[in-house]
Amino acid sequence: MAYIGTGVEYALHCLLFLVAPPEQPPSSRDLADIQGVPAAFVAKIFSKLEKAGIVEASGGIRGGYRLARPAKDISVLDVVDAVEGRKALFDCQEVRGRCPLLDDETARLATSGVCGIHAVMLNAQKVMREELARSSLASLSAGVLGRGLPARFAGEVKVWFAERQAAREDARIGGMRARSAVREDD
Amino acid sequence: MAYIGTGVEYALHCLLFLVAPPEQPPSSRDLADIQGVPAAFVAKIFSKLEKAGIVEASGGIRGGYRLARPAKDISVLDVVDAVEGRKALFDCQEVRGRCPLLDDETARLATSGVCGIHAVMLNAQKVMREELARSSLASLSAGVLGRGLPARFAGEVKVWFAERQAAREDARIGGMRARSAVREDD
Numbered sequence: 292m293a294y295i296g297t298g299v300e301y302a303l304h305c306l307l308f309l310v311a312p313p314e315q316p317p318s319s320r321d322l323a324d325i326q327g328v329p330a331a332f333v334a335k336i337f338s339k340l341e342k343a344g345i346v347e348a349s350g351g352i353r354g355g356y357r358l359a360r361p362a363k364d365i366s367v368l369d370v371v372d373a374v375e376g377r378k379a380l381f382d383c384q385e386v387r388g389r390c391p392l393l394d395d396e397t398a399r400l401a402t403s404g405v406c407g408i409h410a411v412m413l414n415a416q417k418v419m420r421e422e423l424a425r426s427s428l429a430s431l432s433a434g435v436l437g438r439g440l441p442a443r444f445a446g447e448v449k450v451w452f453a454e455r456q457a458a459r460e461d462a463r464i465g466g467m468r469a470r471s472a473v474r475e476d477d
Numbered sequence: 478m479a480y481i482g483t484g485v486e487y488a489l490h491c492l493l494f495l496v497a498p499p500e501q502p503p504s505s506r507d508l509a510d511i512q513g514v515p516a517a518f519v520a521k522i523f524s525k526l527e528k529a530g531i532v533e534a535s536g537g538i539r540g541g542y543r544l545a546r547p548a549k550d551i552s553v554l555d556v557v558d559a560v561e562g563r564k565a566l567f568d569c570q571e572v573r574g575r576c577p578l579l580d581d582e583t584a585r586l587a588t589s590g591v592c593g594i595h596a597v598m599l600n601a602q603k604v605m606r607e608e609l610a611r612s613s614l615a616s617l618s619a620g621v622l623g624r625g626l627p628a629r630f631a632g633e634v635k636v637w638f639a640e641r642q643a644a645r646e647d648a649r650i651g652g653m654r655a656r657s658a659v660r661e662d663d
Contacts, residue, residue, distance in 0.1 A: 293568040294480035295598060303594045304572045327575030367597050380605070381481040386490045389513030392637060397630045407620035408489045411553050411612045412481055419566070419605040426597045434593035444583045451578060 298374045301328050302336045303431065306370065309346065310362045310432040313452035316348075316355030321455045325448070336374055343373030363429035368420055380419065381412035484560045487514050488522045489617065492556065495532065496548045496618040499638035502541030507641045511634070522560055529559030549615035554606055566605065567598035
């Protein structure tokens with residue numbers, strides 16, 4: 292598995308649909324379905340994004356997700372950390388202290404401070420994280436818009452989300468009527 | 478498992494012993510034992526390092542490993558790539574092409590060039606690799622020397638390697654005598 296996994300990829304693609312969001316906040320299932328990615332996995336990812344304060348859920352029948360703060364203030368790094376946890380690039384095992392020839396004095400000298408090898412890895416991690424922090428949902432979204440997709444496509448996306456919303460409401464009303472009918476039969 | 482695993486850590490620690498090497502090239506078992514790390518794993522790592530042209534093996538009874546080029550020309554990145562393979566930080570699944578609303582024209586526009594999300598990950602990988610390329614076995618070794626370990630420690634390491642070498646030769650001579658004795662008994 293790659294260091295930055297599919298969960299981050301799905302998260303970012305879904306979040307881009309929330310930068311200029313549909314009229315009603317879409318559900319995580321809507322966001323999964325419009326991208327052809329697994330809905331159950333996306334639901335789990337959105338729990339993590341909500342916990343990290345990247346999205347917020349509005350409840351109720353029209354409920355769904357929206358960004359919890361402006362798209363320019365949500366970096367790719369924020370999303371990576373939310374989905375993957377702050378995982379280290381390298382997990383130092385402190386090999387330098389295991390040499391059987393070390394005594395108390397040399398062990399103290401050999402193991403003081405951060406291991407030189409670990410320090411190189413920490414620097415690599417630092418520059419990688421800085422690079423991920425440099426891009427935001429807003430800059431990614433500008434890149435997508437720069438692809439010159441015709442206006443009709445944005446319109447089709449809007450209609451698709453509205454239809455999904457309407458279908459959910461219909462199903463809900465149908466369910467209420469059915470339950471009401473069952474109660475009347477009692 | 479971390480992106481840069483224990484194999485790289487063991488490799489780097491072992492390679493540091495080859496920067497100012499013992500008189501006779503040490504075996505991978507010697508290098509593992511002087512650091513208290515698993516010898517079988519280190520043997521596999523050294524096969525990879527040899528294949529990548531980082532170390533070379535000299536055969537025979539006094540055989541062992543030495544660096545295949547100057548320590549300043551072996552970067553941490555070289556060792557990471559040799560041990561881990563050139564593995565990607567992120568494995569793009571091309572999610573952008575899966576939207577069911579795309580037709581031929583919009584699919585072409587949406588999927589031309591590198592995905593914006595993938596591009597961010599590739600940049601992060603690039604800066605990470607550049608940082609790993611900046612450190613060499615020579616610079617790491619200078620850091621270890623800068624720890625002020627007493628000269629007696631370097632002496633003890635030298636003696637330890639020489640004793641291991643002698644023990645291997647004794648075992649070999651013993652084995653030859655035993656085989657010779659068996660032949661005489663025939």
